[in-house]
Amino acid sequence: MQRKVLITDCADAPGLITKITGVCYAHGLNIVKNSEFVDNAQGRFFMRTEVEGCEDEPGLLADVGKVLPVQRHLKLVTKSTKRIVVMVTKEAHCLGDLLMKAYYGALDVEISAIIGNYDILKPLAEKFSIPFYHVSHEGVTRQEHEQTMLDIIAQYQPDYLVLAKYMRVLTPEFVEQHPNRIINIHHSFLPAFVGASPYRQAWERGVKIIGATAHFVNNCLDEGPIIKQDVIPVDHSFSADDLAQCGRDVEKSVLSKALQLVLQESVIVYGNKTVVF
Amino acid sequence: MQRKVLITDCADAPGLITKITGVCYAHGLNIVKNSEFVDNAQGRFFMRTEVEGCEDEPGLLADVGKVLPVQRHLKLVTKSTKRIVVMVTKEAHCLGDLLMKAYYGALDVEISAIIGNYDILKPLAEKFSIPFYHVSHEGVTRQEHEQTMLDIIAQYQPDYLVLAKYMRVLTPEFVEQHPNRIINIHHSFLPAFVGASPYRQAWERGVKIIGATAHFVNNCLDEGPIIKQDVIPVDHSFSADDLAQCGRDVEKSVLSKALQLVLQESVIVYGNKTVVF
Amino acid sequence: MQRKVLITDCADAPGLITKITGVCYAHGLNIVKNSEFVDNAQGRFFMRTEVEGCEDEPGLLADVGKVLPVQRHLKLVTKSTKRIVVMVTKEAHCLGDLLMKAYYGALDVEISAIIGNYDILKPLAEKFSIPFYHVSHEGVTRQEHEQTMLDIIAQYQPDYLVLAKYMRVLTPEFVEQHPNRIINIHHSFLPAFVGASPYRQAWERGVKIIGATAHFVNNCLDEGPIIKQDVIPVDHSFSADDLAQCGRDVEKSVLSKALQLVLQESVIVYGNKTVVF
Amino acid sequence: MQRKVLITDCADAPGLITKITGVCYAHGLNIVKNSEFVDNAQGRFFMRTEVEGCEDEPGLLADVGKVLPVQRHLKLVTKSTKRIVVMVTKEAHCLGDLLMKAYYGALDVEISAIIGNYDILKPLAEKFSIPFYHVSHEGVTRQEHEQTMLDIIAQYQPDYLVLAKYMRVLTPEFVEQHPNRIINIHHSFLPAFVGASPYRQAWERGVKIIGATAHFVNNCLDEGPIIKQDVIPVDHSFSADDLAQCGRDVEKSVLSKALQLVLQESVIVYGNKTVVF
Known part of the structure; x- marks a missing residue:
């Protein structure tokens, strides 16, 4: 099954992991691998979520966008050659x-x-x-x-x-x-x-x-x-x-x-x- | 602030990350570091969640327990000497x-x-x-x-x-x-x-x-x-x-x-x- | 200048380094690199001597042979493709x-x-x-x-x-x-x-x-x-x-x-x- | 048996290995380990000779000195605490x-x-x-x-x-x-x-x-x-x-x-x- 990678890079805030993975869950995605890192010195949150089963890319991005701080980089990339x-x-x-x-x-x-x-x-x-x-x-x-x-x-x-x-x-x-x-x-x-x-x-x-x-x-x-x-x-x-x-x-x-x-x-x-x- | 580590080890199931971190979020915890691994060959899920701000250990364990499969090991350990x-x-x-x-x-x-x-x-x-x-x-x-x-x-x-x-x-x-x-x-x-x-x-x-x-x-x-x-x-x-x-x-x-x-x-x-x- | 490698492998004995390098010197060779090892447990001597200027291979081998114990492996190889x-x-x-x-x-x-x-x-x-x-x-x-x-x-x-x-x-x-x-x-x-x-x-x-x-x-x-x-x-x-x-x-x-x-x-x-x- | 280390550091010249080890042999020393290196860019020769059986330190140093170029550092150190x-x-x-x-x-x-x-x-x-x-x-x-x-x-x-x-x-x-x-x-x-x-x-x-x-x-x-x-x-x-x-x-x-x-x-x-x- 085709895999996609969701990359989140934004200001740190409470509950980001549960909110983002919650959106993935609501979209019926299978999270194959998830990794997070918080740079405490800069208050910045990074997450890489590798998922299967994503059929509605724009919808997913829009819904993840809603739960994130305004200042963020969000990227959804298909794993491919x-x-x-x-x-x-x-x-x-x-x-x-x-x-x-x-x-x-x-x-x-x-x-x-x-x-x-x-x-x-x-x-x-x-x-x-x-x-x-x-x-x-x-x-x-x-x-x-x-x-x-x-x-x-x-x-x-x-x-x-x-x-x-x-x-x-x-x-x-x-x-x-x-x-x-x-x-x-x-x-x-x-x-x-x-x-x-x-x-x-x-x-x-x-x-x-x-x-x-x-x-x-x-x-x-x-x-x-x-x-x-x-x-x-x-x-x-x-x-x-x-x-x-x-x-x-x-x-x-x-x-x-x-x-x-x-x-x-x-x-x-x-x-x-x-x-x- | 005192840190605790929540160790989850159970059968893999959809939405575990969002469910477990959701309980942490509902309990007002700050997740300092989170790591997961799924052994696909055995269908087994492992997560280590390092948190701050946990005041109700039994409550947290009970609530996490509710969102997990029946067969699981769940452990909440205080980081200390x-x-x-x-x-x-x-x-x-x-x-x-x-x-x-x-x-x-x-x-x-x-x-x-x-x-x-x-x-x-x-x-x-x-x-x-x-x-x-x-x-x-x-x-x-x-x-x-x-x-x-x-x-x-x-x-x-x-x-x-x-x-x-x-x-x-x-x-x-x-x-x-x-x-x-x-x-x-x-x-x-x-x-x-x-x-x-x-x-x-x-x-x-x-x-x-x-x-x-x-x-x-x-x-x-x-x-x-x-x-x-x-x-x-x-x-x-x-x-x-x-x-x-x-x-x-x-x-x-x-x-x-x-x-x-x-x-x-x-x-x-x-x-x-x-x-x- | 063409390089050759003289490999000596024999029973250990006093003065082997000076004797072998002495033969090389007498033959007018330039020793580019020399390495020895003695396996004390087995009383065995190993030496690799990389030389330049060797024009008389049989002569060199014969003369080195004379200073070695009877039981030995001696090899002179030209460095080449x-x-x-x-x-x-x-x-x-x-x-x-x-x-x-x-x-x-x-x-x-x-x-x-x-x-x-x-x-x-x-x-x-x-x-x-x-x-x-x-x-x-x-x-x-x-x-x-x-x-x-x-x-x-x-x-x-x-x-x-x-x-x-x-x-x-x-x-x-x-x-x-x-x-x-x-x-x-x-x-x-x-x-x-x-x-x-x-x-x-x-x-x-x-x-x-x-x-x-x-x-x-x-x-x-x-x-x-x-x-x-x-x-x-x-x-x-x-x-x-x-x-x-x-x-x-x-x-x-x-x-x-x-x-x-x-x-x-x-x-x-x-x-x-x-x-x- | 007490071990000594002879350190030679001098201009490179033909036959140094055989000459130095030859002096050691003449003094009846057992060479436990010998290592050499020539810095070709600088034409400089280095040798470390670990020996057993040295009873005449000044004699050995004098005799090694005779076979070396004039410009050299020569050192004989006893292995000890x-x-x-x-x-x-x-x-x-x-x-x-x-x-x-x-x-x-x-x-x-x-x-x-x-x-x-x-x-x-x-x-x-x-x-x-x-x-x-x-x-x-x-x-x-x-x-x-x-x-x-x-x-x-x-x-x-x-x-x-x-x-x-x-x-x-x-x-x-x-x-x-x-x-x-x-x-x-x-x-x-x-x-x-x-x-x-x-x-x-x-x-x-x-x-x-x-x-x-x-x-x-x-x-x-x-x-x-x-x-x-x-x-x-x-x-x-x-x-x-x-x-x-x-x-x-x-x-x-x-x-x-x-x-x-x-x-x-x-x-x-x-x-x-x-x-x-």
Whole structure:
């Protein structure tokens, strides 16, 4: 049976759980899974309610709306295969993992298209019969470059954009076209080693652990809401290159896990943070 | 404000969340935290509702009882400092960690007494002014030995018994006096290496990871419901003794974490498993 | 410059490090990396010496041989791209990861051929232009089935056979054709849950961690020398299917890491254990 | 038999392993464990050689010195119980773990004295009969405060100073009295969240992992050579206080592990990094 996810994000108030689930019950829905969180510091209530049997979406939303405070975000999403466009530069590991997991069904996603500012990964895209667009950043203005990509993206109407080691900084103008819908993998355990050459920085600092961070992109570089992080132990014997090579395994794994969380509607963004149910 | 935890464990049925939280709301309670889980395979519903403002316990229980299926376990527990009796043999690391964490407040627990079948750990108990009972198993029958311990335990009416590396097998008669209230740390990643000398077994098998398991004790040795497990990586250079020494850090950490989960009423036992909210 | 790895495995004796490295020095070799281990319990010495500049292999081996005890294994291997044949059944995740990592160079390996007892993974093999042999086990004796596979394998003279979720038990006759050269991924944290349906077993036991084990295959099912293990935390909300799905990520990651260790000549088998430098 | 550790740190050169182990062999030593590392980027060679049977320390050092390049650090240390002085402020968890592990023998160390700028932890020190010095920083200059502590420390001639959540910044004058002999636990995964209130910073950033870093103290705050790091996963439901509480378990565990590595002479400092054998 088709499942839908009701996402509530509003000011905290007494009885919200019973009121919202009460509306679901009145609509004859089966609640498959329910998760709540109250940020007491901010007096804010978050709930993710996964339901079966919803036949009247507008009615449900209207009735839930009646029991909530005026200021709220309310969303009802059908669980289904989402569409993404992936942006890449030269490195294959993150794209490769997404392609492979989509292929064997570990990620419920349709990769609609891949855009690369180099054409190195085109043969990989072709193995999986995914359209690959080579949009070089050379010889054009930043604005022209991004506009070409935005036009391609617009064709596919993706649910999310995934930056799978896309190594150029996007302008605020690009980012604000897809608010909280661009997922990036940062090759470091943020907020350590922001900016360029994080593995080099990590090596120079002599750290004993390296990590990767998947986050939504906002207008501050490396500063968007974090979705998922992971780390691996390293030691003195690792060169900066060894760190980078090891880091790739963490990067690809963190990016796919973050994407999976987003695809199953488990992530709510608020301010510069996420609630991950 | 005093917090209470309402634990519901019953057959699954439509509308349980809204009904139970509805009763809480009608009683004017503030739900601080709510967690649910449905075991679909068994059609069983579990909920942990942490509330503030409960002044009429019997009334609340009665009213919640009315909205539940007939077959159910319902429990309302006040969050407060629980009392434990710790049983030990010779090794200090688990007892030491419990004593220290209770001392500086990381575990909200009162260690009422310590019982050892050797007296080696008596000086450690005395440092923290906890009564230590040396109940040797030598020269007495198993039944006599356990009866002496049961008598001591009875004096203190503890909420839980903690086996902090108590190295003797308890009889079913002993165990059934404290159903799901005896917590053991097993020096292995169960169900690997059940029985004696698990580190020796692990060394002989050449494993690359060792672990520890905290579980409730039931009448099958090493078979009770698992509360918490953790592991650490090891390699070929570890002798069986090295494995044991490393294992101690995992053991003590797993045991305290499991105890903390139990103390905050986050663990529900069903069959031979646990739900850990 | 070409690198070679000298593997010494012999009875322990005084001065072995200085004697062996002395021979290397006399031959004008540059020691890039050296690792030793003595198993004191068995009085056995292991050393892995990675060298550059070796021009006289037979001379080096002869001279090292002179300084070692009579009973020894001595091996000098050139670091180069190794060839593997992969055996599969129906699941794509381990094969997919090997193909992808070989493609983008994270594994220095040539996948010479893939043999499946089903043809489900043929299209995946074809994406990467690797010969796929469908050798069904149906309608033939076990012996015939294995002989057909052995004949195919013989064509390719692979350095190693990798069982990437090959779900049939190999006979001792098959195994002894490739001693310590068959690498298997077992979907469990061995020695827990040996045998069939480990995720089902894990679910029934209510474990809080699941794992995977890569090991060499010997004639006892699930009993060969362990190369690498890893785990992930799980909880009560995971169904047996969820455990299997999560387990796949660990399986593929453990298998590739184990293979990488083997490919770079970091693994020495002795008895039923491994030394992993 | 008494064990000694020979630490070599010099410019890389051909044949160093064979030359150094050759000297050990000539002196009739049994090499229990040997580890080397070459930092190719800097052309620097590090070796740790653990030996038994050394009766002529000066002779051995002189003979090893003859085979090494002129520029080198060479050290021969007897493995024995080291002495430390611990400095604390108010928090008990790190001190508690050190006391307990020293008590039951998991750390081979003698805690000679404890100095606190508050007297809160005095009763804990007294439980283990360790002298506690309350040296308040109030009403005195920074210089006077540190001089009082230096005088106390001088009495005990400790091998290392351990800052077990000592929350004041030490002056360069203090630090340079004990070069690479002061070990600090920083309550963050350095270099993320340097400076004050790291858990608050981590909470505001919404990280999904927190960590701790043990490092030698040099004259740049939070910048000394890292010895050990570890992390734990956290989520949105953790308040800044929850993060701090969880962080304590990592802090204490990282600090004791770092200390253990230092005590067994496994750590070599070079520049702002460590080699940890």
